[in-house]
Amino acid sequence: MTEILPFLKELISAPGISGYESGVRPLIEKAWEPITDKLSVSRLGNLYGFQAGTAPEPRPSILVAAHMDAIGLMVNAIIDGFLRITTVGGIDVRVLPGQMVIVHGRQDLPGMIVPTPARLLPSSVQDIAVQLDYLLVDVGLPPQDVAALVRIGDPITFAQPPIETAGETLVGHTLDDRAAVAALTYCLEMLHNRPHIWDVWAVATVQEEITYGGGLTSAFQLHPSLAVSIDVTFANSPGSPSHLSFPLGKGITLEWGPNTHPILYKALKELAERLEIPFSLEPIPVASGTDTYAMQVVAEGIPNIVIGIPLRYMHTPAEMVAIKDIARAGRLATEFISQLDEKFMEQLIWED
Amino acid sequence: MLKVNEISLPPIGDEQVKLLERLSNACAVSGDEGEVRKIVMEEIRPHADEVKVDALGNVLATRGGSGERPLRVMLAAHMDEVGLMITSDEGEGIYRFESVGGTSATDLSGKVMWVGKEHIPGVIGLKPIHLLDPAESKRQFTIDSLRLDIGPATGRVKIGDRAAFATTFIQQGPSLRGKALDNRLGVATLIELVKHASPHIELQAAFTVQEEIGLRGARVAAFSFNPDMAIILDSTPAYDLPTWDIDENVRYNTRLGAGPAIYVADSGTLYDPRLVRYMVEIAEGHGIPYQIRQPGGGGTDAGSIHKQRVGVPSISVSVPGRYHHSPAAIVRLSDWQHTMDLVATALFLLTSEVLADER
Numbered sequence: 001m002t003e004i005l006p007f008l009k010e011l012i013s014a015p016g017i018s019g020y021e022s023g024v025r026p027l028i029e030k031a032w033e034p035i036t037d038k039l040s041v042s043r044l045g046n047l048y049g050f051q052a053g054t055a056p057e058p059r060p061s062i063l064v065a066a067h068m069d070a071i072g073l074m075v076n077a078i079i080d081g082f083l084r085i086t087t088v089g090g091i092d093v094r095v096l097p098g099q100m101v102i103v104h105g106r107q108d109l110p111g112m113i114v115p116t117p118a119r120l121l122p123s124s125v126q127d128i129a130v131q132l133d134y135l136l137v138d139v140g141l142p143p144q145d146v147a148a149l150v151r152i153g154d155p156i157t158f159a160q161p162p163i164e165t166a167g168e169t170l171v172g173h174t175l176d177d178r179a180a181v182a183a184l185t186y187c188l189e190m191l192h193n194r195p196h197i198w199d200v201w202a203v204a205t206v207q208e209e210i211t212y213g214g215g216l217t218s219a220f221q222l223h224p225s226l227a228v229s230i231d232v233t234f235a236n237s238p239g240s241p242s243h244l245s246f247p248l249g250k251g252i253t254l255e256w257g258p259n260t261h262p263i264l265y266k267a268l269k270e271l272a273e274r275l276e277i278p279f280s281l282e283p284i285p286v287a288s289g290t291d292t293y294a295m296q297v298v299a300e301g302i303p304n305i306v307i308g309i310p311l312r313y314m315h316t317p318a319e320m321v322a323i324k325d326i327a328r329a330g331r332l333a334t335e336f337i338s339q340l341d342e343k344f345m346e347q348l349i350w351e352d
Numbered sequence: 353m354l355k356v357n358e359i360s361l362p363p364i365g366d367e368q369v370k371l372l373e374r375l376s377n378a379c380a381v382s383g384d385e386g387e388v389r390k391i392v393m394e395e396i397r398p399h400a401d402e403v404k405v406d407a408l409g410n411v412l413a414t415r416g417g418s419g420e421r422p423l424r425v426m427l428a429a430h431m432d433e434v435g436l437m438i439t440s441d442e443g444e445g446i447y448r449f450e451s452v453g454g455t456s457a458t459d460l461s462g463k464v465m466w467v468g469k470e471h472i473p474g475v476i477g478l479k480p481i482h483l484l485d486p487a488e489s490k491r492q493f494t495i496d497s498l499r500l501d502i503g504p505a506t507g508r509v510k511i512g513d514r515a516a517f518a519t520t521f522i523q524q525g526p527s528l529r530g531k532a533l534d535n536r537l538g539v540a541t542l543i544e545l546v547k548h549a550s551p552h553i554e555l556q557a558a559f560t561v562q563e564e565i566g567l568r569g570a571r572v573a574a575f576s577f578n579p580d581m582a583i584i585l586d587s588t589p590a591y592d593l594p595t596w597d598i599d600e601n602v603r604y605n606t607r608l609g610a611g612p613a614i615y616v617a618d619s620g621t622l623y624d625p626r627l628v629r630y631m632v633e634i635a636e637g638h639g640i641p642y643q644i645r646q647p648g649g650g651g652t653d654a655g656s657i658h659k660q661r662v663g664v665p666s667i668s669v670s671v672p673g674r675y676h677h678s679p680a681a682i683v684r685l686s687d688w689q690h691t692m693d694l695v696a697t698a699l700f701l702l703t704s705e706v707l708a709d710e711r
Contacts, residue, residue, distance in 0.1 A: 098679040
């Protein structure tokens, strides 16, 4: 059995900003290879892991998605050996000065994001928050070396190393959504040793942070009867509104709203209650910012739900997650899949 | 004048870089310099004639010179670094803090810190971008609005603990990157100078405390030593980055790769012109690259040393470094070597002649 903590530390140490997931995918393939019946990679780079069910064909199938892409940065200009950058995914620019990064040029270069010194800025921006236009990356090399090794468009990933913190928590970048990849892997491992009637498609999706391209195309290609995505959600933390966030390490969430099929919600809720897995209802009044949002409207439409793992400081290089919550998400998905029977789809009716 | 090959210059090789790495990874926020002091004591004790730790925590070491009344030359390098102090426990592993010595809210936001003597990791987390309103994202952070989070557990961090940036030292091509290179570079340089002391002078090495919060250690160290002159070893900012409009940068202070920075004037000291001239002559005479730090702003322990007792002729020499007081600085190995060469050569050839004329 793969331990969640060391596997997750390995996962978040691998690069893979949206559109460039090939750095992390081999690690997931390696973990899934012994616990799936077949593995494949899609045209956009999604990783599909298949576990056959035991019902006679045609069997119903469930897709469980966790996105493997990460937010990050990209080189958009080179000036005297310094790199100007743009963001890939939603990043509060104010977190960037002083962050360590890896520039993925002709070779990987350790760099540091630095603000243009105040004395070299126009007076109009002296007293406002730092702006992306005035941030640079310094890789510590002379300009001619930088010119030889770095090109415009090279991806840049965060280099904050994983740090184990108190209360069985982990701090690092890209826990959104590698924490869910770890949960999904945990689920596949448990399912591997248990009979399940349904076919299972585990999908490590690409490009969730930008285009939902991985979610859309995988749901179309695999055409599952049901889809579940595991993603991170906001954990209570200093400064965050308490009505939009959930306690860290105290349980998972189940999204509720227009992207959730209400009967699917009810089934997971009742199962979590029966298994005494702590959870909260997470109200999402309009749009779930997860692969589920995309997968729901694929082809003729797919019944969906999101299992949420609370995470502090989302989209910063120092996110924090509780290992227990990851295990809970994996366990609920496992138990749900293993109790799915041939008649489950018939229950998915609108009780109007 | 002696030729450079007749002087045994302290080398900077793997051993010295390893020592700098240990010093950089150690935490010594102003007022809590013990971790660095321990390394300094370990390194210099076998080489110094006398070593003591004074009332403020400065390490004061002497290594004698020959002759009847050798020139007493104080060399000072501060051991402390910027950081923060935990000021309030809000429960569940969340703490408030205050800045020590000029860490800004911008430097701290979203960073991992090492807290206390055990380097317990904690993160200064930010509200997720998804939950920010547009006006909020344009506001600068204040220290008041930030919290340190060690994870949901209690008891491991105490009010009053110091915290420093959790940055691990690395070498990258011709550069070194690490936290607190202001002023572990000076500390490492001074350790080597104690090990390879000039035989002609009485070396008075002061590894000082509390520089970042008002040059307080150096003040009492200079009183104790009562030196004839002082050389302060520090690291000064290099602002040699592109300007916002890619215009010529004429406010660079110093530049990486241009050699040791010799001070003429900063916000605390008008340096002794005889010593400025002497340093420049040594550099030019021995083919050591150097630069004159652009006058104004900033400062070193010289600010309190030169006004001690009846006055101490002083000069500061710095290794240029980018991004001081942030999670890491970037410096060039060659600048460090040339700084060592310059100061070691200057000390070897130094006589009271340099101060013979009136200022």
